[in-house]
Amino acid sequence: MDIHVNLIGRxxxxxxxxxxxxxxxxxxxxxPGEMLPATRELALRLDVARTTVSIAYDRLTAEGLAVSKVxxxxxxxxxVPTQTTVARVGTSVLRPKLDWETVxxxxxxxxxxxxxxxxxxxxxxxxxxxxWRRLLSHEFRPHTNTMLxxxxxxxEALRExxxxxxxxxxxxxxHAEDVIVTSGTQQAIDLIARVLLNPGDCVCVEDPGxxxxxxxxxxxxxxxxxxxxxxxxxxxxxxxxRARLVYVSPSHQFPLGMSMSPSRRTALLAxxxxxxxxxxxxxxxxxxxxxxxxxxxxxxxxxxxxxIYVGSFSKTxxxxxxxxxxxxxxxxxxxxxxxxxxxxxxxxxxxxxAMARFIEAGYFARYxxxxxxxxEQRHRSMIVGLNRMFRDELQIVPSSVGLHVAxxxxxxxxxxxxxxxxxxxxxxxxxxxxSLYAAAETQLAGLVLGYGAIESDRIDEGLAVLRKxxxx
Numbered sequence: 001m002d003i004h005v006n007l008i009g010r011x012x013x014x015x016x017x018x019x020x021x022x023x024x025x026x027x028x029x030x031x032p033g034e035m036l037p038a039t040r041e042l043a044l045r046l047d048v049a050r051t052t053v054s055i056a057y058d059r060l061t062a063e064g065l066a067v068s069k070v071x072x073x074x075x076x077x078x079x080v081p082t083q084t085t086v087a088r089v090g091t092s093v094l095r096p097k098l099d100w101e102t103v104x105x106x107x108x109x110x111x112x113x114x115x116x117x118x119x120x121x122x123x124x125x126x127x128x129x130x131x132w133r134r135l136l137s138h139e140f141r142p143h144t145n146t147m148l149x150x151x152x153x154x155x156e157a158l159r160e161x162x163x164x165x166x167x168x169x170x171x172x173x174x175h176a177e178d179v180i181v182t183s184g185t186q187q188a189i190d191l192i193a194r195v196l197l198n199p200g201d202c203v204c205v206e207d208p209g210x211x212x213x214x215x216x217x218x219x220x221x222x223x224x225x226x227x228x229x230x231x232x233x234x235x236x237x238x239x240x241x242r243a244r245l246v247y248v249s250p251s252h253q254f255p256l257g258m259s260m261s262p263s264r265r266t267a268l269l270a271x272x273x274x275x276x277x278x279x280x281x282x283x284x285x286x287x288x289x290x291x292x293x294x295x296x297x298x299x300x301x302x303x304x305x306x307x308i309y310v311g312s313f314s315k316t317x318x319x320x321x322x323x324x325x326x327x328x329x330x331x332x333x334x335x336x337x338x339x340x341x342x343x344x345x346x347x348x349x350x351x352x353x354a355m356a357r358f359i360e361a362g363y364f365a366r367y368x369x370x371x372x373x374x375x376e377q378r379h380r381s382m383i384v385g386l387n388r389m390f391r392d393e394l395q396i397v398p399s400s401v402g403l404h405v406a407x408x409x410x411x412x413x414x415x416x417x418x419x420x421x422x423x424x425x426x427x428x429x430x431x432x433x434x435s436l437y438a439a440a441e442t443q444l445a446g447l448v449l450g451y452g453a454i455e456s457d458r459i460d461e462g463l464a465v466l467r468k469x470x471x472x
């Protein structure tokens with residue numbers, strides 16, 4: 001590889017070459033056995049005499065950091081001591097704004113675990129990987145232009161496929177130009193907030209609710225208020241009139257799991273109309289409904305263009321795909337497209353093209369049908385297991401949608417639940433305390449238990465381990 005040696009403003013040229021190469025070797029930037037540039041080549045590149053480089057190489061060889069092989073060249077020695085500290089730029093006066101350093105990145109989401117009850121993680125072992133690889137490989141053929149920049153709004157075929165999918169599965173009427181493809185739900189929320197809101201504006205989220213959007217909005221300088229929920233969803237009367245935007249998950253409230261009642265939906269739309277507000281509807285896993293009548297999305301009830309519908313393929317396909325979409329009123333199309341362009345230009349064209357073909361060829365619909373049956377069985381296993389083993393400890397929140405269930409603690413405090421969750425993690429059981437999703441100081445005590453990533457026949461086994469932790 002090309003080695004960078006900086007001699008600008010230096011007088012001791014041999015010493016600088018020696019010191020910079022020595023640092024690179026000790027820091028393992030140059031690996032043992034790696035060949036150094038020929039003295040003639042490096043001298044020509046640095047515009048110095050060949051002797052200047054040769055002397056530096058001789059010093060490295062004398063220290064045992066390099067080995068000269070006659071007729072071959074100079075190599076980094078195989079046995080080189082590791083430098084314990086890597087040289088860094090001096091202490092900086094730069095500091096992040098707000099509370100960026102306090103953001104908790106959930107590293108457990110990519111850590112393997114024995115009993116995986118983490119919420120929001122779908123099954124990946126049953127995904128048709130061969131079909132997906134074939135479709136993705138097709139997108140890298142020369143005629144597809146997927147190695148070039150793409151339209152910030154998204155791959156045209158994918159936008160059209162999304163429109164057909166939501167029309168069939170959710171009854172949503174939209175056109176391809178209403179759709180912007182994003183890198184997941186979080187980017188969709190980020191783009192919407194940047195286009196609609198100013199620092200200091202009031203936004204509202206469900207409490208408890210999905211924490212990442214709440215922290216994202218706060219980091220943008222917005223005043224974020226948690227609005228309590230009950231069995232019918234968000235309590236609309238608690239939303240302040242000055243709020244500019246409300247973020248909700250009406251089809252399957254996260255994390256409690258209830259669906260917003262029709263009367264509450266009507267009230268929320270009326271609030272938006274009366275107060276010139278906007279609503280983000282996060283419909284994150286509504287494809288997996290196991291019972292009851294499907295409830296219309298807010299988007300289909302909206303007559304004023306105040307609902308912005310957000311969807312994601314992370315729960316229906318696999319989390320690493322990082323593809324989502326937003327369906328916009330016409331007044332926001334251009335601005336959101338421009339914001340997407342400034343954010344990252346476009347989501348990966350090859351992934352979008354493969355996703356479009358996956359939907360259009362019918363693979364997506366077949367996969368959803370198959371996984372709906374799988375998740376329904378796991379949902380039943382989870383409910384039966386919790387009722388049998390935790391009836392005295394936990395009260396299940398009724399739900400018939402999605403990849404997780406929530407259970408409220410009957411007597412245990414939020415602090416105690418958090419301790420139990422940590423102990424369970426040490427035994428190979430990963431689940432989430434309900435208090436993690438609190439927007440205000442008042443916290444609910446309970447657990448959120450996902451079943452997307454654990455087989456039905458292992459749910460009882462994992463719950464039994466969790467029960468032992470509760471009994472200790």
